Amino acid sequence: MSNVYVMDHPLIQHKIGLIRREETGSRDFRALVSEIATLMCYEATRDLKLEDVKIKTPICETTAKQLEGKKLAIIPILRAGIGMVEGMLVLIPAAKVGHIGLYRDPETLEPVEYYCKLPADCDEREVFVVDPMVATGGSSAAAIDLLKAKGVKKIRFLCIIAAPEGVERMQREHPDVDLYIGALDDHLNDHGYIVPGLGDAGDRIFGTK
Numbered sequence: 090m091s092n093v094y095v096m097d098h099p100l101i102q103h104k105i106g107l108i109r110r111e112e113t114g115s116r117d118f119r120a121l122v123s124e125i126a127t128l129m130c131y132e133a134t135r136d137l138k139l140e141d142v143k144i145k146t147p148i149c150e151t152t153a154k155q156l157e158g159k160k161l162a163i164i165p166i167l168r169a170g171i172g173m174v175e176g177m178l179v180l181i182p183a184a185k186v187g188h189i190g191l192y193r194d195p196e197t198l199e200p201v202e203y204y205c206k207l208p209a210d211c212d213e214r215e216v217f218v219v220d221p222m223v224a225t226g227g228s229s230a231a232a233i234d235l236l237k238a239k240g241v242k243k244i245r246f247l248c249i250i251a252a253p254e255g256v257e258r259m260q261r262e263h264p265d266v267d268l269y270i271g272a273l274d275d276h277l278n279d280h281g282y283i284v285p286g287l288g289d290a291g292d293r294i295f296g297t298k
């Protein structure tokens with residue numbers, strides 16, 4: 090069964106409270122999503138492996154720690170996932186960035202793929218998939234299907250708000266993927282929107298309707 094980590098850090102909770110407010114405009118929304126992504130990245134990188142390395146300080150030789158050679162990739166699910174990329178790169182600047190384009194059909198709620206560009210060596214990388222919203226879980230599960238089909242083995246998924254329905258689906262279909270969730274909400278409404286949620290994350294990041 091996958092590990093599910095629901096963030097309890099007060100800064101994350103405070104910032105999520107701000108992006109939920111309907112009066113928060115795109116400029117603040119974007120900045121806050123990026124800040125939340127940085128804070129969540131800190132939590133989601135806790136188990137990266139370290140190795141010892143011999144170094145010399147200005148005082149003496151010693152053994153320090155460095156990240157093991159494993160390469161990383163950040164994969165946003167377009168569009169809304171783009172809003173989390175810069176914030177992730179603040180902490181893991183050497184990561185490559187791939188893109189998976191999916192939109193959710195408003196009638197069927199099924200994900201439709203329209204773009205995919207991944208690092209050529211993505212199967213050798215630890216991958217952080219990012220999307221602010223997991224509602225039915227259809228888009229997140231489809232993105233992970235696609236990555237697994239390309240040979241990616243170690244996947245973490247970061248979302249700012251998730252519905253219980255989506256978390257259940259991810260656990261059922263991808264029990265090997267660790268889930269990092271900013272806030273676990275109550276339920277989905279009849280249109281597949283998360284309640285209380287924050288509305289359409291992509292529209293709010295990019296100022297579209």
Ligand SMILES: O=P(O)(O)OC[C@H]1O[C@H](OP(=O)(O)OP(=O)(O)O)[C@H](O)[C@@H]1O
Binds near residue numbers: 194
């Ligand atoms: O869990 P699900 O039911 O699949 O819903 C979640 C998906 O819906 C939103 O994307 P949307 O389809 O609005 O595309 P956008 O990012 O281009 O706005 C969101 O960013 C997720 O990708």
Ligand SMILES: O=c1cc[nH]c(=O)[nH]1
Binds near residue numbers: 222291
């Ligand atoms: O509440 C929701 C559900 C899907 N996508 C969003 O952006 N918001």
Ligand SMILES: [Mg+2]
Binds near residue numbers: 169289
């Ligand atoms: Mg959207």
